[in-house]
Amino acid sequence: MSNNRDDNILVRIRGLRFARGERMIFDGIDLDIERDKVTAIMGPSGTGKTTLLKLIGGQLRPLSGSIEFDGEAIHSMSSSRLYAVRRRMGMLFQSGALLTDISVFENVAYPLREHTRLSESLIQKLVLMKLEAVGLRGARDLMPSELSGGMARRVALARAIALDPDMIMYDEPFTGQDPISKGVLVRLIRRLNDAAHLSSIIVSHDVQETLEISDMIHIISHGQVVGSGTPEQVMASDSEWVRQFIHGEDDGPVPFHFPAADLQTDLIEGSASC
């Protein structure tokens, strides 16, 4: 189907530019996601990590540049082709994005019922297995509104892996998890990746977990990739950007603040206006 089949790059991003209103979110990003690897995307809050996942999933269109999934350009596909390709992607949303009118069990069963003709008993088995993997088999009859944030995220993970996709995108899988479930999730993501020949993209702020789990790390800031490498390389990096981010220093090239006028002017204007 494609000339890149035997190439080990699953997602190839070239010269990606994307803007929200006037603000450039990405300004010429080149990035490769390799097959069968866990790739982490890190970066300060608000740099556009979620946006990047949505671009890969074809939910947003780039201003220019290209995103190829398995050799096919995502944004020039017909809509039916795009839906076919999405079957091979799983995505764990930052918010969980569970369907609120059906139970946990039905949520996980949903993609199976939509895309396969499996028998009810097989669906039952599959769903319970997926829920078992995230430690929530006992919660199958709860409604999404009865779950905590962390539990909802784990149910969403069970749903994302229900169809055994080729690639899973995890948006902040560790946020809101206690240390025990964090550990379980780290191992689960690793195990899924290695056992099922998945490719994983993890977006996360949790430096420790991310260093532990990933094969490759890309750090994004200011619309650019500011550092890439294996965890060891990143740890040892002498780039200021990377050091600041990995070690959580507040001084450095990565600003903590969203772009704004300086505080003094804002405060003075603020007091004058009321």
Added chain:
Amino acid sequence: MLNSLAALGRRGLNMIQSLGRASLLLLNILRGQACLLSRPSLVVRQLYSVGVLSFLIIVISGLFVGMVLGLQGYYILSRFNAEETLGVMVAASLVRELGPVVTALLFAGRAGSALTAEIGLMKATEQLSGLEMMAVNPVKRVLAPRFLAGFLSMPMLAALFSAVGVFGGSLVGVGLLGVDDGAFWAQMQANIDWNKDVMNGVIKSLVFGAVVTWIALFEGYDAIPTSEGVSRATTRTVVYSAFAVLELDFVLTALMFGET
């Protein structure tokens, strides 16, 4: 002056843009209808929440509208000694106008606003994005069955409204004010025309059903995904639906009854 002109222009452009988006959405919804043939259960569930749950408000409103028609009609007709035609008057006003129109207005308030809020909140909580990433097209899976349900429910609800209204009119006219029972029903049967009155009413409510449901679904799908955005969208659904129904009613009435 220039500023307000520019603002006016911007609003106009925005409106045309929304209209374009709404038309595209409608096109996609209509395309999605084909998939529903293989999955009627999706439509049945929506028929329940859009149609069946609107029963009570329709029945109660229909009854009272019919009763008021009976009262008012009797006062006027009795001045000309034409009380026997009360049945015709009540039935014609209901079947031609009040049935389709009032039902559509009530439907917009009861079911349309609920549809907008539901879809808007699904958008705000990323459920629609979630569906897309599960390779499920939300327009086909979520919007299309709701549209069909709205389109089909409206004529049935309007018929119910008219039937209950006629009953209410007879209750007041025959039961309370002493119009002759036989004359009331016989006149009605003789003078209400199947094609001209009943079918035209049905056509009206099919049009209203499609338009109100379209507005409700579009406003939800196009809502700004925040609580304020959804609340505004819900208001817009009710307001726009009311405008659309009343204006279309005038146009349709002129087309249907103009020539005779």
